Amino acid sequence: xxxESILKFLDMGGYAAWVWPAYGLATAALSGILFFTLRDLxxxxxxxxxxxxxRRGEGSSS
Amino acid sequence: MSAFSTVxxxxxRLALRQSADSLTVVAFFAIATVLFPFGVGPExxxxxRIAGGVLWVTALLAALLSLDRIFAVDFEDGxxxxxxxxxxxxxxxxxxxxxxxxxxxxxxxxxxxxxxxxTLHLPAAGYGPLVLALLLGTPTVSLVGxxxxxxxxxxxxxxxxxxxxxxxxxxxxxxxxxxxxEAALTGLPSTPMLSVLAGFMVLALTxxxxxxxxxxxxxxx
Amino acid sequence: xxxxxxxxxxxxxxxxFSGTGLACRRGxxxxxxxxxxxxxxxxxxxxxxxxxxxxxxxxxxxAGLSGAAAGQLAWDKIPIDDPDAHAARLRFIGHLDAxxxxxxxxxxxxxxxxxxxxxxxxxxxxxxxxxxDMRPLAGFPARLLSAGQRHRLALxxxxxxxxxxWLLDEPGNALDESxxxxxxxxxxxxxxxxxxxxxxxxxxxxxxxGATLNLGAFTPTDASHWSEE
Amino acid sequence: MHRxxxxxxxxxxxxxxxxxxxxxxxxxxLAGLPIALVTSPPDYQQGETVRIMYVHVSSAWLxxxxxxxxxxxSAAFLVWRHPMANLVAKASAPMGAVFTALALxxxxxxxxxxxxTFWVWDGRLTSTLILFFLYLGYLALGDAFEDSERGxxxxxxxxxxxxxxxxxxxxxxxxxxxxxxxxxxxMDGMTVDKSLLLPLFLMMGAFTSYYVxxxxxxxxxxLLAAKIRNARMSQVAVNQAAxxxx
Numbered sequence: 197x198x199x200e201s202i203l204k205f206l207d208m209g210g211y212a213a214w215v216w217p218a219y220g221l222a223t224a225a226l227s228g229i230l231f232f233t234l235r236d237l238x239x240x241x242x243x244x245x246x247x248x249x250x251r252r253g254e255g256s257s258s
Numbered sequence: 259m260s261a262f263s264t265v266x267x268x269x270x271r272l273a274l275r276q277s278a279d280s281l282t283v284v285a286f287f288a289i290a291t292v293l294f295p296f297g298v299g300p301e302x303x304x305x306x307r308i309a310g311g312v313l314w315v316t317a318l319l320a321a322l323l324s325l326d327r328i329f330a331v332d333f334e335d336g337x338x339x340x341x342x343x344x345x346x347x348x349x350x351x352x353x354x355x356x357x358x359x360x361x362x363x364x365x366x367x368x369x370x371x372x373x374x375x376x377t378l379h380l381p382a383a384g385y386g387p388l389v390l391a392l393l394l395g396t397p398t399v400s401l402v403g404x405x406x407x408x409x410x411x412x413x414x415x416x417x418x419x420x421x422x423x424x425x426x427x428x429x430x431x432x433x434x435x436x437x438x439x440e441a442a443l444t445g446l447p448s449t450p451m452l453s454v455l456a457g458f459m460v461l462a463l464t465x466x467x468x469x470x471x472x473x474x475x476x477x478x479x
Numbered sequence: 480x481x482x483x484x485x486x487x488x489x490x491x492x493x494x495x496f497s498g499t500g501l502a503c504r505r506g507x508x509x510x511x512x513x514x515x516x517x518x519x520x521x522x523x524x525x526x527x528x529x530x531x532x533x534x535x536x537x538x539x540x541x542a543g544l545s546g547a548a549a550g551q552l553a554w555d556k557i558p559i560d561d562p563d564a565h566a567a568r569l570r571f572i573g574h575l576d577a578x579x580x581x582x583x584x585x586x587x588x589x590x591x592x593x594x595x596x597x598x599x600x601x602x603x604x605x606x607x608x609x610x611x612d613m614r615p616l617a618g619f620p621a622r623l624l625s626a627g628q629r630h631r632l633a634l635x636x637x638x639x640x641x642x643x644x645w646l647l648d649e650p651g652n653a654l655d656e657s658x659x660x661x662x663x664x665x666x667x668x669x670x671x672x673x674x675x676x677x678x679x680x681x682x683x684x685x686x687x688x689g690a691t692l693n694l695g696a697f698t699p700t701d702a703s704h705w706s707e708e
Numbered sequence: 709m710h711r712x713x714x715x716x717x718x719x720x721x722x723x724x725x726x727x728x729x730x731x732x733x734x735x736x737x738l739a740g741l742p743i744a745l746v747t748s749p750p751d752y753q754q755g756e757t758v759r760i761m762y763v764h765v766s767s768a769w770l771x772x773x774x775x776x777x778x779x780x781x782s783a784a785f786l787v788w789r790h791p792m793a794n795l796v797a798k799a800s801a802p803m804g805a806v807f808t809a810l811a812l813x814x815x816x817x818x819x820x821x822x823x824x825t826f827w828v829w830d831g832r833l834t835s836t837l838i839l840f841f842l843y844l845g846y847l848a849l850g851d852a853f854e855d856s857e858r859g860x861x862x863x864x865x866x867x868x869x870x871x872x873x874x875x876x877x878x879x880x881x882x883x884x885x886x887x888x889x890x891x892x893x894x895m896d897g898m899t900v901d902k903s904l905l906l907p908l909f910l911m912m913g914a915f916t917s918y919y920v921x922x923x924x925x926x927x928x929x930x931l932l933a934a935k936i937r938n939a940r941m942s943q944v945a946v947n948q949a950a951x952x953x954x
Contacts, residue, residue: 206747209756213820218814219745222763225810226918229803233925240932247939264593268579275581336575340636343542344594345567346876405869409862413852422848423866426841427873430880437887458876469869472786479545506855508941 262345262354269358273445283365287320302379310388311432312441317367318399318428319391324363325403325424326417328355333411333477343383343479349467352408352474353406356467364396371420381456384439387448392440394455395431401462404428408473492522493643493673494555494568496541501550503536509548510536511697516690518677520643521670523689526679532694534679535574538646541677542571569644576633580622584613584632587621588639595640605674607638611661627653634662637669645669645676659685715931718792726924733917740910748907757821762907764814766915767807771839774804774919778846779871782864792927793862795934797867798850803919805843812836831885835878842870856937894908 236248274279294312298304332338342352372385372394380388406424410416437453482486495518502512510533526534539545541552543562552559557706559565578587583635588604611627611631621632630653637645645666651659667675678686744762751758778801784793815833816826850863871951 209750211756211822214817215759218760218763218817220811220815222767222810223769225806229806229922230925233922233929237925237929237932240936241927242801244939245937247739247936251939254738261594264590268582269589271586272579272581290770334575336573337577337578337579339542339544339571339573339575340577340591342544342770343566343571345563346594347563358905384487405865409849409866410852412858413849414854415852419845419848419852422841424843426838426845426877429838430876433880433884437884449787461876465869465872473862473865476865479539479858504857506941507858508938 260296261344262350265341265351265354266358269355270361273358273362279327280362280366283320283324283363284370285368286323287316287367288318288374288454290319291409292377294378306379306381306443307310309375309380310443310471311436312378313371313374313380313388314391314395314432314435314439317371317396318425318432320367321363321396321399322403322421322424323417325359325400325407326420327357328404328407329411329474329477330407330416338411338474341477344477348471348474352404352467352470353463356397356404356470359404360397360400364392367407368392368396380439381443383442383445387438387452390452391435391448391455394452395435398431398455398459398462399428401466402461405469405473408470408477411474412479431455487508494674495519495522496542496552496554496557496644496677498552499550501537501540501552502548503533503540503545504548505533505536506625509699512549512696512699514550514692514694514697515595516692518675518690520673520675522673522675523666523686524677525686525689525691526677526694527681528694532698534694535648537694538571538573538648538677538679541647542566543567544571557680568642569646570637570642571646571648572633572637572650573648574665576628576629577636578624578632583618583620584608584624585617587594587632588635591636592639595642606641610638610665611635611658627655629656630654631658634665637665641674643674645674647678647680649679649681651680663687713936715792719931721723722790722924722927726921729917729921729924733914733921736910736914736917739908740914743849743863744907745910749903751904754822754927757818757834758904760814760818761904762911764811764818765908766911767814768836769812769912770915771804771808773799773916774807775839775843775867775871775874777849778804779867782867784865786868795930796858796928797864800919801843801846801850801863801867803922804845804927805840806838808825808836808843809917829885831878834881834885838881839874842874845941846870896940896952 206212206216282360283422291312294308295305328336333381334339342348368389375385377387403420403424406420406427409423410419414421434451434454438448438455439446441451488549497515497517499548501514503510507590514537516524526537526546536545540547543565552565554565554568579590582590585604585608588607592604592607605614608617611634613628613631613635616628621629624632633645634650648660654662666678666686669676676686676689678689680686740762744759750756758862771785778797780913781793781800782796784790785797812833815836818829819828820826846863849866850859853859853862
């Protein structure tokens with residue numbers, strides 16, 4: 197794999213300015229959804245466990 | 259049938275007592291239309307070219323502004339609970355209220371549209387199709403808008419939200435309403451577009467009262 | 480012959496109203512569960528309970544405005560499945576007066592009369608006007624009424640057309656002594672003619688020998704949302 | 709059908725599907741991207757820009773599929789009151805909106821070299837834009853109520869109204885397009901060379917299995933949110949009299 201072939205690949209036949217943003221945006225969109233989904237899942241799981249533990253503590257003390 | 263006429267009569271009487279509401283809608287229609295010559299310049303041929311589309315767009319916006327209140331007042335003062343419990347089919351009540359809305363806002367809009375068309379230099383051939391298209395299109399506007407108005411009952415920003423929900427659904431009416439006027443200006447028959455608008459009205463009359471009734475039931479729940 | 484006021488001269492189909500195993504969810508919260516009641520013709524049921532115990536929720540459920548999460552309502556022991564048919568035999572007076580300020584007092588009542596009785600059956604609204612002493616106000620636009628007068632106008636709706644089941648949410652609110660007495664008389668006459676009434680109320684001086692339903696007894700305990708499954 | 713109405717049952721199936729969907733998505737992306745970007749030949753008319761098609765068509769496919777899923781689940785929610793159907797619709801819609809935005813933007817990036825402009829009022833692009841507004845309306849309405857249950861029902865009704873209207877909108881826009889711009893090159897007429905089909909199907913498969921995998925994650929998240937809400941609610945009501953629950 198030569199430098200020229202990589203450059204030729206990156207150039208996309210002169211259409212680099214259109215092809216790469218399209219793929220970049222697609223990557224950003226898909227990983228963005230995944231990121232926010234996982235973040236929500238994590239905070240909610242954490243919140244749920246906090247609530248449950250507080251509840252258990254309350255139950256054993258009374 | 260008696261529920262239909264009773265609700266229609268009451269809404270018409272209320273609109274008559276509060277006729278300023280209908281006049282405000284007509285005034286909005288006029289001022290919004292009059293803005294366009296300032297925006298695009300007063301050249302006769304430019305205005306004549308866009309007159310049909312401008313009148314349709316401003317009429318849609320004016321109707322939308324008034325739709326906001328079609329159920330909201332009844333919702334806030336508890337009348338909607340009683341109408342749901344009227345023992346009459348709710349879609350019938352919905353059609354009565356939509357009829358009243360159309361008679362008190364749609365019809366005045368249609369009546370002033372030729373006057374506003376004059377200020378936009380609409381060529382003579384366009385007047386008939388414009389009024390006919392509005393006559394066939396505005397009932398659909400009221401029917402489809404009623405679904406949206408029922409859905410946004412009780413939301414924080416009803417009016418703006420209503421536009422977001424309903425305006426995309428108005429695009430077919432706008433397309434064929436404007437096309438009817440344009441066809442007449444190029445010497446083509448506008449009957450095909452008017453027939454499509456009539457078809458939309460029949461479709462809306464079939465589906466929208468049920469959807470509106472479902473939305474109202476979940477609003478009072 | 481003494482005409483029963485609630486009957487308005489017409490007879491209505493009298494039936495018992497009952498519910499079993501009722502549960503209701505509001506805003507994601509189970510308000511009550513396992514609730515049952517039985518209301519015979521001529522009976523009265525007074526709903527009691529703390530704020531948030533679901534008195535209004537139960538009344539709206541009985542009216543068919545909201546759906547039950549579980550359980551079944553029945554009229555004359557036949558399960559209610561047609562909400563319009565059920566709506567036709569009841570009058571619901573909620574927190575909101577449903578009074579149109581732009582119409583006169585008489586016009587407000589005439590609207591409900593023609594909606595409920597059909598346009599041909601206009602027997603006159605004088606009885607309704609008299610029941611809550613609204614006759615002097617008949618020609619006034621409703622926007623001039625005080626809160627108490629508006630509430631009386633809402634209550635007068637009970638009299639414009641007969642219905643065997645009345646569902647009243649805090650009907651005594653904003654009423655003066657004489658209006659409370661009028662309300663008690665109206666309810667008594669309605670029951671005497673075989674009608675049933677459900678009242679949500681803090682002080683129920685206007686219902687004689689009604690059964691009491693304490694909603695606090697049906698509040699669910701802290702349900703187990705704690706397993707992650 | 710009732711098997712799916714029960715959250716526990718439903719999630720058991722969903723959790724079983726998850727590793728397969730996630731793995732499949734990963735494999736298809738790893739296999740599809742090199743083919744889409746490197747080994748597949750450029751189109752004889754469009755040259756290298758045809759590579760945009762692989763993401764554009766995939767996101768356009770998902771935007772339509774997801775709207776169908778939202779509408780079907782909204783109907784199931786309204787008719788049979790299936791809580792899981794509601795959650796599927798609710799969890800899918802934001803993804804559908806993102807896929808629609810992606811289809812729009814990649815469509816513009818594809819169109820610029822083809823038409824010499826980023827935007828034409830082409831039937832497809834216009835319909836996609838309107839679908840984007842429908843998604844926005846759905847999301848805004850679902851979010852506009854204090855009581856989230858009301859938002860769910862209102863949004864479900866709107867999704868159904870939208871699905872009845874979409875064919876009408878599409879037909880109107882297509883007709884309007886032929887009326888005003890008969891000379892514009894249309895995407896519809898394009899014939900796809902066989903060598904382009906393999907990367908296209910790989911990418912569509914990758915996008916679809918990605919959607920399924922993330923949907924399961926979002927469903928877990930929605931269920932947790934519902935449980936947290938219930939727990940908060942019952943804490944508010946905890947001072948009420950105690951009786952055994954149903």
